[in-house]
Amino acid sequence: MILLTYSDNTWTDSFGTYLNTDCLDEATKSKLTHYQSLSESGVPVKLTRTFKRFGNQRLSRTNVGVEHINPKPIPKKCIGTYVLHADTGYTDAIFSGTDDLVEVADENVINFIHTESVGLRPRLLKMSDIKWKYLVRSIIRGKNIMMTGPAGCGKTFAAKAASEALGRPDFYFNLGATQDPRSTLVGNTHFSKEDGTFFTESLFVKAIQTENAVILLDELSRAHPDAWNILMTVLDPGQRYLRLDEHPDSPTVKVAEGVTFIGTANIGHEYTSTRTMDKALLDRFTIIEMDVLTEEQEVDLLTQMYPSLDSNLTASVAGIANLTREAVKSDSGQITNAISTRTTVEVCSLITDGFSLEEAAEVTIYPQYDNTGGVDSERTYVKQCVQKYINTDADENIFNVDSDQTTPF
Numbered sequence: 326m327i328l329l330t331y332s333d334n335t336w337t338d339s340f341g342t343y344l345n346t347d348c349l350d351e352a353t354k355s356k357l358t359h360y361q362s363l364s365e366s367g368v369p370v371k372l373t374r375t376f377k378r379f380g381n382q383r384l385s386r387t388n389v390g391v392e393h394i395n396p397k398p399i400p401k402k403c404i405g406t407y408v409l410h411a412d413t414g415y416t417d418a419i420f421s422g423t424d425d426l427v428e429v430a431d432e433n434v435i436n437f438i439h440t441e442s443v444g445l446r447p448r449l450l451k452m453s454d455i456k457w458k459y460l461v462r463s464i465i466r467g468k469n470i471m472m473t474g475p476a477g478c479g480k481t482f483a484a485k486a487a488s489e490a491l492g493r494p495d496f497y498f499n500l501g502a503t504q505d506p507r508s509t510l511v512g513n514t515h516f517s518k519e520d521g522t523f524f525t526e527s528l529f530v531k532a533i534q535t536e537n538a539v540i541l542l543d544e545l546s547r548a549h550p551d552a553w554n555i556l557m558t559v560l561d562p563g564q565r566y567l568r569l570d571e572h573p574d575s576p577t578v579k580v581a582e583g584v585t586f587i588g589t590a591n592i593g594h595e596y597t598s599t600r601t602m603d604k605a606l607l608d609r610f611t612i613i614e615m616d617v618l619t620e621e622q623e624v625d626l627l628t629q630m631y632p633s634l635d636s637n638l639t640a641s642v643a644g645i646a647n648l649t650r651e652a653v654k655s656d657s658g659q660i661t662n663a664i665s666t667r668t669t670v671e672v673c674s675l676i677t678d679g680f681s682l683e684e685a686a687e688v689t690i691y692p693q694y695d696n697t698g699g700v701d702s703e704r705t706y707v708k709q710c711v712q713k714y715i716n717t718d719a720d721e722n723i724f725n726v727d728s729d730q731t732t733p734f
Contacts, residue, residue: 329372330372331360331361331364331365331370331372334361336357336372360372434465437461437465438458438461438462438465439458442457442458442461442490443457443458445490446486446490447482447486448629449482449626449629449630450479450482450483450486451479451618451622451625451626452479452483452615452616453616456613456614456615456616457483457487459613460483460484460487460613461487461490461491463585463611463613464487464488464491464493464539464585464587465491467583467584467585468585468610468611469560469585469586469587469588469609469610469611470484470585470586470587470588470610470611470613471545471587471588471589471590471607471610471611471612471613472484472587472588472589472590472613472615473589473590473591473612473613473614473615474591474614474615474616474617475591475617475662475663475665476591476665476667477665477666477667477668478615478616478617478618478665478666479615479666480589480615481541481543481589483615484539484541484587484589485497485541487539488539488541491539493537493538493539493585494535494537494538494539495538495539495540495541496528496529496532496535496538496539496540496541497541497543498510498528498529498532498540498541498542498543499543499544500542500543500544500545500547500548500549500552501543501544501545501546501547501548502544503548503549503552504549506548506549506551506552506555507551507555508527509527509529509552510527510529510530510552510555510556510567511526511527511529511530511555511567511569511570512524512525512526512527512530512569513525513527524569529567530567530569530578532584533559533567533578533580533581533584534578534579534580534581535581535584536581536582536583536584537581537582537583537584538581538583538584538585539584539585539587540584540585540586540587541587541588541589542556542586542587542588542589543588543589544589544590544591545588545589545590545602546589546590546591546602547591550603553602553603553606555567555568556606557605557606557609559580559586560586560606560609560610561609562609565579565580566578566579566580567580588610590602617650617663617666618666619647620643620644620646620647623642623643623646623647623666623669624639624640624643626666626670627639627642627643627669627670627673630670630673631673631674631676631677633677634673634676634677638673638676638682639673641682641714642669642672642673642676642682642714643669644713644714645664645669645686645690645710645711645713645714646663646664646665646666646668646669648710648713649662649663649664649707649710650663650664652706652710659703659706660694660703660706660707661703662693662694664690664693664707668689668690668693671685671689672685672686672689672690675688675689682711682714682715683711683715686708686711690707690711691704691707691708694706694707
């Protein structure tokens with residue numbers, strides 16, 4: 326926090342910068358006038374400004390709603406919006422204790438969200454502008470975010486991309502893969518002859534103490550309910566602490582300023598081990614639903630990742646995936662899950678390594694579908710979808726040039 330003092334009709338801080346009241350709304354200006362009157366009458370008034378960081382940019386104070394007298398750069402942790410607090414040190418009928426005056430959304434932050442951030446979205450992330458901006462804005466504002474959508478649609482990739490775009494430190498925890506939530510989220514008790522019994526904190530404890538960190542809680546919908554219970558106080562905006570033991574008097578670790586939690590969840594009955602998430606836990610999140618790619622978007626993505634692949638083959642892979650997605654949306658009940666983008670990327674990767682489309686489908690697509698029922702099985706239906714795109718007269722030279730691509734899915 327930065328302390329401001331009132332003198333000569335101006336609120337000035339120790340850096341020699343003064344508060345630009347033009348950026349405040351009328352209600353806040355009215356409150357400031359009240360505090361100014363108190364100060365002039367001899368009542369002790371402290372006005373402090375708390376900055377909230379976003380990104381790793383260095384902005385001038387003008388950009389966060391104050392103007393220069395003696396220009397000095399803002400520390401990195403002070404970039405973003407700020408909150409004004411006034412402590413009158415006394416009680417009256419109108420104001421008492423600490424009164425939150427306003428959270429100022431400076432124009433630079435708004436411009437970053439709606440303009441600059443779009444240019445920082447990776448080309449391979451096929452996410453709509455509005456959802457990308459919503460994701461970036463939610464991180465900047467310190468919201469807990471739940472990314473939902475089918476497996477392989479890019480939830481984790483989107484979360485990591487937004488963290489990188491904002492220059493935030495990030496931590497990854499796959500909660501669906503752990504059988505011991507307390508060990509992952511809190512730590513372990515050990516014993517040795519030399520040291521006796523001692524406790525070691527988990528990486529998660531370090532993560533929540535890292536200012537402005539983005540903490541990814543992957544597969545939260547598959548996590549053990551014990552993990553949900555541990556996270557309740559961590560995710561609650563009014564609490565924001567981790568209790569190191571189940572005993573009510575046990576030590577707690579406070580979540581650092583600016584930390585954002587992003588959970589991912591596969592929603593749908595086709596996902597085994599997925600639990601119905603506790604309503605109290607879900608209420609702690611802002612929900613962002615990831616869209617399944619259209620056929621055109623799928624072609625665009627695969628073309629960017631594998632530019633050397635024949636365009637007809639790329640279109641075929643996207644077309645097969647789209648057929649399964651349309652079938653899932655229909656009332657026919659022929660299949661219950663669609664081919665994911667993660668799978669189409671793997672199919673194209675195999676083709677670049679010399680596999681035919683039919684061979685790639687054999688090892689990546691068909692095993693995902695039940696073979697029960699013979700000709701009426703899900704697998705038979707998907708095989709028919711693939712056969713529609715098998716070109717027996719395809720040119721053996723399916724490449725234009727060599728390709729070496731990495732996959733985000």
